[in-house]
Structure formats: C-alpha cells, structure tokens
Amino acid sequence: MLWACILFPQLAMDGVLRHRADADSPLALLAGPAQRRVLQAVNPAARAIGLRPGQSLIAAQALSQDFATADYNPVEIEHWQQLLAACAYGFSSQVSLHYPRCLLMEVHSCLSLFGPWPRFEARLREELSALGFRHRITVAPNPAAARILANVHNGLVITDADALRQALDRLPVQHLGFSREAATAFSRMGLRNLARILAQPRDSLSRRFPAEVLVQLDRLLGIRPLALDFHRPPDVFEQRIELNFDVKSHQALLFPLRRLTADLAAYLAGRDSGVQRFVLHLEHRAMADSQVQVGLLRAERDASMLFELTRDRLEQLQLPAPVLAVRLAARDLPRFAPERRQLFDERPQQSLPWEQLRERLRARLGDEAVHGLSACADHRPERAWSTQSSIPQPISPLRPGWLLAQPQPLREASLHILAGPERIESGWWDGDDVRRDYYVIQTRSGQRGWAFRELGSQGPLMLHGWFA
Amino acid sequence: MSAVVALDRLLDSRHVWRGQAISSPSSTQSTGHTELDSALPGGGWPGSALSEILVATSGIGELRLLWPTLARLTSAGERVVLVGTPHIPCPQAWLAAGVDLRQLMIVRATGRDALWATEQCLRSGSCGAVVCWPMQADDRALRRLQVAAETGKTLAFAYRPLDEAVNASPAALRLTLDARELRILKCRGGLAPARPIATPALVAGGGH
Numbered sequence: 116m117l118w119a120c121i122l123f124p125q126l127a128m129d130g131v132l133r134h135r136a137d138a139d140s141p142l143a144l145l146a147g148p149a150q151r152r153v154l155q156a157v158n159p160a161a162r163a164i165g166l167r168p169g170q171s172l173i174a175a176q177a178l179s180q181d182f183a184t185a186d187y188n189p190v191e192i193e194h195w196q197q198l199l200a201a202c203a204y205g206f207s208s209q210v211s212l213h214y215p216r217c218l219l220m221e222v223h224s225c226l227s228l229f230g231p232w233p234r235f236e237a238r239l240r241e242e243l244s245a246l247g248f249r250h251r252i253t254v255a256p257n258p259a260a261a262r263i264l265a266n267v268h269n270g271l272v273i274t275d276a277d278a279l280r281q282a283l284d285r286l287p288v289q290h291l292g293f294s295r296e297a298a299t300a301f302s303r304m305g306l307r308n309l310a311r312i313l314a315q316p317r318d319s320l321s322r323r324f325p326a327e328v329l330v331q332l333d334r335l336l337g338i339r340p341l342a343l344d345f346h347r348p349p350d351v352f353e354q355r356i357e358l359n360f361d362v363k364s365h366q367a368l369l370f371p372l373r374r375l376t377a378d379l380a381a382y383l384a385g386r387d388s389g390v391q392r393f394v395l396h397l398e399h400r401a402m403a404d405s406q407v408q409v410g411l412l413r414a415e416r417d418a419s420m421l422f423e424l425t426r427d428r429l430e431q432l433q434l435p436a437p438v439l440a441v442r443l444a445a446r447d448l449p450r451f452a453p454e455r456r457q458l459f460d461e462r463p464q465q466s467l468p469w470e471q472l473r474e475r476l477r478a479r480l481g482d483e484a485v486h487g488l489s490a491c492a493d494h495r496p497e498r499a500w501s502t503q504s505s506i507p508q509p510i511s512p513l514r515p516g517w518l519l520a521q522p523q524p525l526r527e528a529s530l531h532i533l534a535g536p537e538r539i540e541s542g543w544w545d546g547d548d549v550r551r552d553y554y555v556i557q558t559r560s561g562q563r564g565w566a567f568r569e570l571g572s573q574g575p576l577m578l579h580g581w582f583a
Numbered sequence: 584m585s586a587v588v589a590l591d592r593l594l595d596s597r598h599v600w601r602g603q604a605i606s607s608p609s610s611t612q613s614t615g616h617t618e619l620d621s622a623l624p625g626g627g628w629p630g631s632a633l634s635e636i637l638v639a640t641s642g643i644g645e646l647r648l649l650w651p652t653l654a655r656l657t658s659a660g661e662r663v664v665l666v667g668t669p670h671i672p673c674p675q676a677w678l679a680a681g682v683d684l685r686q687l688m689i690v691r692a693t694g695r696d697a698l699w700a701t702e703q704c705l706r707s708g709s710c711g712a713v714v715c716w717p718m719q720a721d722d723r724a725l726r727r728l729q730v731a732a733e734t735g736k737t738l739a740f741a742y743r744p745l746d747e748a749v750n751a752s753p754a755a756l757r758l759t760l761d762a763r764e765l766r767i768l769k770c771r772g773g774l775a776p777a778r779p780i781a782t783p784a785l786v787a788g789g790g791h
Contacts, residue, residue: 234790365681467706467708469662469709471707472703472704476700476704479696479699479700480691480696484691485688485692487685487688487689487691488672488674488677500671500672500673501676502689514675514676516650516676516677517641517672518672534677558642560640561763562643563643563644563763583645583646583647
C-alpha cells in the first residue's frame with residue numbers, strides 16, 4: 116500500500132477565490148462574532164498591504180480600506196472537501212477525508228492504470244490547479260506518515276520503511292501530529308525530534324504521556340493501522356454559487372456558469388457517469404427561481420460542451436429580476452458510453468461530431484426541433500409518418516414526396532386527373548374515421564398533386580400532397 | 584524567338600491581364616440524372632459547395648431532382664439533414680425513392696434560425712449533405728453557406744423561389760426548374776449551357 120496525502124493549505128481562501136474573476140485583488144476572510152470580527156485568512160495581495168490572519172477587522176481597516184471581505188464558512192469548506200474527494204475518487208477507490216483540509220488516497224493500486232507516479236502526480240496537480248486549489252502532495256507507505264510529511268514537504272515520495280524512518284526522524288516534534296500539551300512537554304524534555312523520542316524506553320513514555328501519543332507513534336511507523344472512513348460519492352450533483360452582487364445580464368452569469376459546468380464534469384468523470392438532464396436555478400430576491408432546463412439526448416460529460424449548451428439556453432431566457440445566486444442540480448446521471456470513433460475517419464476535417472451538433476441545434480431551436488422520420492403502418496396519410504426513427508417499412512403504393520400538414524381546397528378549374536381514385540377508408544375504431552377517394556391530379560401550370568374528396572361530399576377536391 | 588520576348592515584355596508592362604487558372608471543382612458528385620451530369624462541367628454536383636435550385640412552385644419534380652443523390656448518400660451511411668422543410672416529407676415516397684430514412688434528420692426552423700442551423704450543419708462536417716429551404720436569404724447569408732460548405736466539405740442545396748433568379752448569388756451552381764424544363768443559370772468551372780436540359784425523369788408527366 117502506498118498512500119498519497121494531498122493537503123490544501125488554503126482551502127477556504129481558494130474556495131472563495133475561484134468564484135471571483137479578480138483573484139489578484141486583496142481579499143480577507145472574516146470569522147468570529149459580529150462584535151469582534153477577526154481575519155481568518157488573507158490572500159497574497161492582502162498580505163502585501165499588511166493584513167495578517169488573526170488581526171481584528173477594525174485593525175485591518177485602520178491599515179487599508181481597499182480590500183474585499185468574505186465570510187469564512189465551514190459549510191462551504193466541507194462542500195469543497197466533498198468536491199475534491201469526488202475528483203480524487205476518479206483515480207482511486209480508497210479516498211478518505213479523515214484529516215481536515217486534506218485528502219488521503221491509496222495510489223499503489225492505481226499506478227498500473229495511470230502510469231508511473233511522476234506522470235500520475237503531474238496529472239493530479241494539473242487537475243487540482245484547473246479547479247483552482249493550491250495543494251501539497253506527499254506519498255508514504257502509511258496514511259498517517261503521509262499526512263505528517265505533508266506538513267513540511269511537497270512532492271516527497273517515500274516507498275519503503277527505512278527511508279520513511281529517516282525522513283520522520285528529522286521532523287520537529289511540533290509537526291508530528293501530537294496534541295499541543297504533548298508536543299510542549301516533549302520539547303521541554305529536550306526531545307525535539309522523532310529520533311530522540313523513539314530513543315526513549317516505551318514503558319516510560321506510556322507512563323508519562325496519554326495513550327494517544329503512543330498510538331500516534333505506532334501509526335507513523337506503520338505498526339498500528341489507521342482506520343479510515345472511505346469517501347463514497349453522492350448520488351446527485353448539486354452546487355450553488357452565491358454572487359456577490361445583483362446580476363442583471365447574462366454576460367455576468369457566464370463566469371459562475373463555467374465553474375459550475377466544469378465542477379459537474381469533474382464530478383461526472385469521478386463517477387464515470389454522464390449527465391442527461393440538469394437544471395440551472397437562478398435565484399431571485401422574493402421571487403421563485405428562474406429555471407433553465409437542459410435535456411440531452413444522450414449522456415455527456417464534456418465540460419466545454421455542457422457549458423456551451425447551457426449558455427445557449429440561458430441566453431434565450433428573459434431575466435425577470437436580478438440574480439442573487441446560481442445553483443446547478445443534476446439528478447439524472449446515467450452511465451456514460453464514449454462515442455466510438457473510426458480510426459481512419461473519411462472526413463478528417465470533421466470538427467464537430469453529429470451528437471454535439473444535434474445538441475447545439477436543440478439548445479437554440481428547441482427540444483423538438485431535430486427529429487428523424489419514419490413510416491408507420493397506417494393507411495391514413497396523416498398517420499403514416501412519425502418523427503421517431505424506426506425500422507424501415509415495406510414499400511407501399513404511390514405516395515407524394517410532400518404531404519401538406521393541413522389539406523387545402525383546390526379551387527382551380529382545369530384539373531387533369533391522371534390516376535385514381537384510390538379509396539382510403541380506415542380509422543373507424545379510434546374516432547378519426549377517414550373515408551376518402553384519392554386522385555393524382557395535374558394543374559394547368561404542370562404541378563402534380565395528390566388530392567382527395569370525402570366520400571359522399573360534393574365539395575372541391577382537397578389537396579393533400581405534392582408529387583415533388 | 585522574338586515573339587516570345589515581345590510577349591514577356593507585354594506581360595511585364597502589365598498591358599495584358601493574364602487569367603488565373605480556374606480551380607476546377609475538386610470533386611463532384613453524380614446527380615443520378617445522366618443528361619444533367621453530362622451538362623454540368625464536373626459531371627455532377629460541385630462537391631463541398633452550395634448548389635441553388637430555383638423552383639417555380641411545389642409539385643414539379645423538385646425532390647425527384649435530388650432523390651437519387653440523397654438515396655446514394657444515405658445508403659453509403661452518410662447523414663442527410665433537411666432544414667426548414669416547407670411540408671411534411673412523406674416517408675413512403677422517400678423510401679420508394681431509395682432514401683434510407685435512418686440517415687435522414689429533419690431540423691424544424693424558420694427564417695434566420697434556419698440559416699443558422701444550415702450553417703452549423705455544414706460547418707460541422709458531420710453530414711453528407713444539407714438541404715435547406717430558406718424563406719428569405721440575402722447575398723451575405725448565401726455566401727456564409729457557401730463558405731460553410733467549403734469548410735465542412737459538405738454538399739449543400741438551397742431551394743429558393745424562381746424570382747431570385749434575377750439576383751446575383753455566390754452559389755457554385757444555380758439551376759432553375761419549372762414544370763417543363765431544367766436550365767442551368769450558372770456553373771462554376773464552365774459555361775452554362777444555353778439550352779434547357781431534357782430530363783424525362785424530372786419533368787411532370789415522366790416517371791415517378
């Protein structure tokens with residue numbers, strides 16, 4: 116077993132920053148009661164103007180006025196952890212959120228699929244950076260050691276017990292994951308690193324320190340296993356982005372929308388499923404949400420495609436009121452089957468596969484706008500066609516190429532009847548009784564049509580189609 | 584030899600304009616009508632280009648003109664898209680003409696949306712042929728379709744009313760069809776034959 120620990124040192128800050136287009140302007144996260152707001156975290160730009168975590172808001176405002184603030188929200192942080200776990204689940208089936216702000220994943224079993232560790236690591240880092248989270252990654256033979264090494268290292272890979280012992284021996288006692296009291300006691304006793312602690316007799320340690328200290332020591336060395344709760348991805352995707360001002364235009368919604376669809380795609384890749392139906396909720400003040408329903412004909416999970424389709428549908432929507440928050444909910448997550456492609460494509464310049472083109476057309480023209488055509492076994496012409504694609508029917512008697520949606524009376528005087536009558540009498544059982552004599556007619560200008568007269572009526576011929 | 588020198592000098596002094604070699608249509612696709620094929624310069628529809636079919640009215644063989652092409656493309660597994668059809672295509676007749684309906688897709692759209700959909704289909708390169716019925720299409724819209732057909736290397740057909748024959752068009756091929764005859768108005772890569780083309784299968788009264 117080989118465990119990777121991915122530590123997110125700035126999880127709360129990154130979670131807020133990724134919703135902001137201006138990530139480089141100063142920003143501070145605030146915590147604490149309303150009377151005494153304290154800066155919980157600051158980004159590098161805020162640090163540059165003198166803000167520090169732990170300052171009170173009043174002290175910070177005395178230093179500078181031009182920084183933005185946001186709430187430090189533990190619920191949000193939990194949400195980001197779940198999202199990151201869902202991404203990691205795409206690589207490994209054993210992913211745990213045992214430690215706060217950090218992911219543990221078993222990587223030895225997935226090396227054969229994702230290549231040697233350097234390539235795997237590069238891919239992990241690329242995906243995490245694309246999601247907008249800063250991170251540190253370490254690998255060790257047991258999860259507790261990986262977590263401890265991530266405190267001081269980034270990119271360190273240790274595969275055997277001897278090397279692990281060497282790396283751990285040098286670590287200062289404050290970073291070993293002991294409680295504050297135990298760490299202080301060790302350093303006052305002069306035991307400043309792990310090597311010095313392990314040099315002590317075990318029974319004297321157990322007499323002087325609580326049991327957790329020995330447990331932690333054993334876990335670091337891999338003697339005692341760490342019981343982990345593994346992450347199981349949720350069955351539905353739901354994510355909400357609160358906008359920091361009232362948005363009245365579509366343009367300003369595109370940035371959060373891009374984030375939402377990218378997160379959805381990452382979640383889907385982790386589950387190895389696609390999405391067929393999802394809803395974008397636009398939340399208003401004191402009004403029901405506006406909803407953008409997106410329905411696809413087959414499961415998809417390409418981030419740019421999902422974004423483009425949602426954008427096309429969003430642009431058709433009239434915003435009734437300013438938007439305060441955007442929420443994306445996807446409940447219908449069927450299996451994803453990648454489209455088979457031919458190795459030697461006959462049309463190499465094919466830039467857009469038909470499935471994507473079809474979704475793009477449907478997004479703009481409406482869900483019903485693109486359909487196939489097939490014949491139905493019914494004698495009545497208006498019921499002999501359907502928009503479903505189906506198996507071909509046997510060839511029937513002569514029919515015109517165009518069928519008029521509504522039969523029109525033919526008021527022309529000089530009509531030639533070329534063929535007919537053909538009696539069509541059907542439908543008495545379903546209340547749509549048809550008793551007609553059909554003729555092939557030719558007008559004076561040379562058009563050939565298909566017209567009928569109701570049985571027993573003396574009115575004009577009704578034109579029902581063109582032999583085009 | 585002196586004549587050659589004189590010609591060079593003439594060319595150098597830019598008094599003589601030298602015609603560019605006409606890039607003949609790279610590929611053509613047979614129309615399925617022998618008389619029409621022999622009248623067209625490449626022996627068929629210009630490939631990856633827009634062909635305009637100007638029809639006087641409905642019911643004079645405008646679909647019979649195209650059915651052999653569509654039948655050949657769909658049986659070869661190519662997708663054919665119809666955009667903004669004026670009426671409902673009757674599946675029995677299309678089947679009888681040999682069109683494989685599984686490869687036929689219909690896009691319901693009108694006006695600008697129809698032009699947009701046609702351009703998207705052409706540009707994507709995922710269709711064998713795109714047939715559209717634009718209600719009103721100006722010169723610019725047709726040029727866009729022509730460029731899109733070149734980009735996607737797709738056959739494009741536009742059915743337009745006969746009145747449009749007087750207006751110029753960027754289409755590579757323009758045909759007029761009325762109840763009696765088929766004429767070629769313009770064809771890229773050759774002179775349009777002045778006489779009408781007799782196509783017994785097309786004009787009314789012929790076979791179906």
